[in-house]
Amino acid sequence: MGYGMQKKEEERAPGRPRDPETEERILEVALRLLSADGYSRMSLDTVAAEAGVSKPTIYRRWSSKADLATAALRTMQVAEPKVDTGSTVGDLVAALENFSRSLLRPNGMSLIGTVLAEEGHTPELLRLFRERIVGPRRAILRGILHRAAARGELREDADVDAAVQMLVGGFYARYLASGRIPAGFAREMVGIVWGGVAQRRR
């Protein structure tokens, strides 16, 4: 390599480097406002002010409000801990209780509301929400049920997808109906579903 003066250029980009925290802060604020106020109420002025930057700093990174909002959504990651209680029913209850907690966080349901409400105007939001949030969450429950199926615990005709949607949807419906999730609700739901999909004991 000769005199060793040829260094890789990748290490130091030319120009003033971005403050890496800026990006995080903007996205964090954006996600908070998106959840709290909904997409169309969320204003870039407010995002900028609360993130402590100017608006062009935002526009340098994302080309439009929709772009910023989807980027903010993209940062959401379902960080549901793996559950392993030893039994399928226990695993389902544990996973649902995790899920329940995230829904009941402040504005947990507002965000779902906004992506649904915006479907006609900013469908990207719903698309991303599906990919980033809904999909992974469903996958956890589906995984538990598929493992149960592999162990022969399920009836052969059991519809795993319908079961998963019902378990998750029960929370939505309950929230929409009353705003509260009673203690033990997860267990009740799992009880019913399990009665419907598990192999009959002989």
Place this chain on the structure above:
Amino acid sequence: MGYGMQKKEEERAPGRPRDPETEERILEVALRLLSADGYSRMSLDTVAAEAGVSKPTIYRRWSSKADLATAALRTMQVAEPKVDTGSTVGDLVAALENFSRSLLRPNGMSLIGTVLAEEGHTPELLRLFRERIVGPRRAILRGILHRAAARGELREDADVDAAVQMLVGGFYARYLASGRIPAGFAREMVGIVWGGVAQRRR
């Protein structure tokens, strides 16, 4: 004939009487825009224009945009036909299929989205939506299950509320996950729930 338009003289309220059709028309337009665009995108200018009235005509009747939106919601009535197929399972499936159809209408989910998204700013919307829409719909399913219980078809410990929320919520969850409801989905869900709540066959 004087000034303006002479209305029927049968009524004797002082001054020019309000046209009741105007009120209906405004509410109808408001509800349509609320569903299609969401609360914050719905503009009173547009409502006025599409209803063929001026904005003060709206403000004379409702004190604010929020007031108009809630009044519009109040007019919504669940008009699910009574179902009676002879069997509990059949009734549940029929009721759910009605429900499913109303969800899949254009903007069927957007309205739910908007009331959820606005919870932080206009909680009245969610309150009214619960009272007018969610409650009556749930009541139909609850009624079917309670009748089944009265006939001894349910296990004694069956949690009717959880069952209802799951049946309804399954649609929400499925829509949120993929935007599509497969044919036979209602029947799949009812099958599972019924397996979980029905008296075991001996």
Place this chain on the structure above:
Amino acid sequence: MGYGMQKKEEERAPGRPRDPETEERILEVALRLLSADGYSRMSLDTVAAEAGVSKPTIYRRWSSKADLATAALRTMQVAEPKVDTGSTVGDLVAALENFSRSLLRPNGMSLIGTVLAEEGHTPELLRLFRERIVGPRRAILRGILHRAAARGELREDADVDAAVQMLVGGFYARYLASGRIPAGFAREMVGIVWGGVAQRRR
């Protein structure tokens, strides 16, 4: 006509009437700013402030900035007094001196500049300028020359259009070259042109 109570409704429009001066004032300010600053520098904020109205008051009347600017241009009317000095040469000189005065008014040339500069972006401006300003001015000179032709004062092959363009254009060119129009310039030009188009004396 019966009881005479049916009056025509045309006389009094419903609703709050517009202040007729408002419209004039807005257009006047807009035209001044258009001339002084050019189209793209002219801001609706400034127009509104200087006209003493709010921006929506402007937008109620004109749908966009371009619309306002063209409306302002439309109000310009060439009010050149009819000239009749008894001789064709005298009429031409008098008409050109009127013309010269209007060009040398503050921003007289800037407005021409702006409509040319905006041709690529707001071609309507140039179109209107042609129709309202350029056309009528040319017509005056053309009229004088056509009358001369009718009296047999012009050579048969004289190109009236070219003569008119040169007389007018001489001012443009002179302004562009030096910003000043020397006294007697009109007379010089007329002298040359007349020498080129008039019937030769025998």
Place this chain on the structure above:
Amino acid sequence: MGYGMQKKEEERAPGRPRDPETEERILEVALRLLSADGYSRMSLDTVAAEAGVSKPTIYRRWSSKADLATAALRTMQVAEPKVDTGSTVGDLVAALENFSRSLLRPNGMSLIGTVLAEEGHTPELLRLFRERIVGPRRAILRGILHRAAARGELREDADVDAAVQMLVGGFYARYLASGRIPAGFAREMVGIVWGGVAQRRR
């Protein structure tokens, strides 16, 4: 190949030498945008992007947008070919046809428009335009007429300046009036002017 690009080592100015091509490229782009969009619409962002440099690279060379624009104008050179057809009339027609061609190039008139429109805000543009473009062009025509005068072809009282302004101005006026220059227009104008300034034939 080392770091970045190795340039010729013949120059010995300290630090990294400026690339003279960069300068040219920036000015070229600036002039093009100035003509096409006008001064106030021309954005340094766009100039930088199209020239493939960053904005500070521009600001290092010119202190402001106005400075850049005037520098760009300064690079314009009238490159009208010398004409020599053997006759004064022929020379005038040939020179005017050259001139006409440059006016009718895309945005040929827009640039004139922009320097006039900006007279109130950036008078330097008009000053430079006069010096670099208008002056030299006029000089060509003036030269032809002065040579004719020296040969005794002109009347003694002929106003060469007025004749030149009319010949040039005829194009401006014609463009402003209709946007088109008819074929033979130069010859028509020269015919009239020549009739007005040439020595009478005996």
Place this chain on the structure above:
DNA sequence: CATGAATGAGCTTTCATTCAT
């Protein structure tokens, strides 16, 4: 020297609401 990042002020346009007739 050149870069990419940052900024304050500005742009056109729209909104919910109130006023004057």
Place this chain on the structure above:
DNA sequence: AATGAATGAAAGCTCATTCAT
């Protein structure tokens, strides 16, 4: 009672310019 006119506040986005590396 109903209208058209008016308004202050805000929205999303862009610009000329400067900073930090």
